[in-house]
Amino acid sequence: EASTGMKRRLNLARALIKEAEIYLLDEPTNGVDIETKIKIYEIMEELSQKGETIILASHDVSEIEKTDRIIVLKKGKVVADKKTEEILKKTTKENEERLLELIK
Numbered sequence: 001e002a003s004t005g006m007k008r009r010l011n012l013a014r015a016l017i018k019e020a021e022i023y024l025l026d027e028p029t030n031g032v033d034i035e036t037k038i039k040i041y042e043i044m045e046e047l048s049q050k051g052e053t054i055i056l057a058s059h060d061v062s063e064i065e066k067t068d069r070i071i072v073l074k075k076g077k078v079v080a081d082k083k084t085e086e087i088l089k090k091t092t093k094e095n096e097e098r099l100l101e102l103i104k
Helices: 002-015 035-051 085-088 093-103
Strands: 020-025 053-055 069-075 076-082
Touching: 002 035, 002 053, 035 053, 069 085, 076 085
Parallel strands: 020 053
Antiparallel strands: 069 076
């Protein structure tokens, strides 16, 4: 059976073959090695530069920092919707804890 990382790479390859305008990626780098993670980030950047939309579900702060906008959902409801730079520039320990609470 294929490893988690291999399954992630195969699923991403399947998604990219279709050349969609919108890509929905759920934890795309979870369980992959660092080289694959970097390649996935490069691919996401290329897609973004082409004007395609990437909707990324992630709990990884390093991935979230690469986005243009953060939308936080709690029980299916939007509890925050701001540009990433707005959230990050206001990030303090207190705000970080509050954001983590919203996610839980």
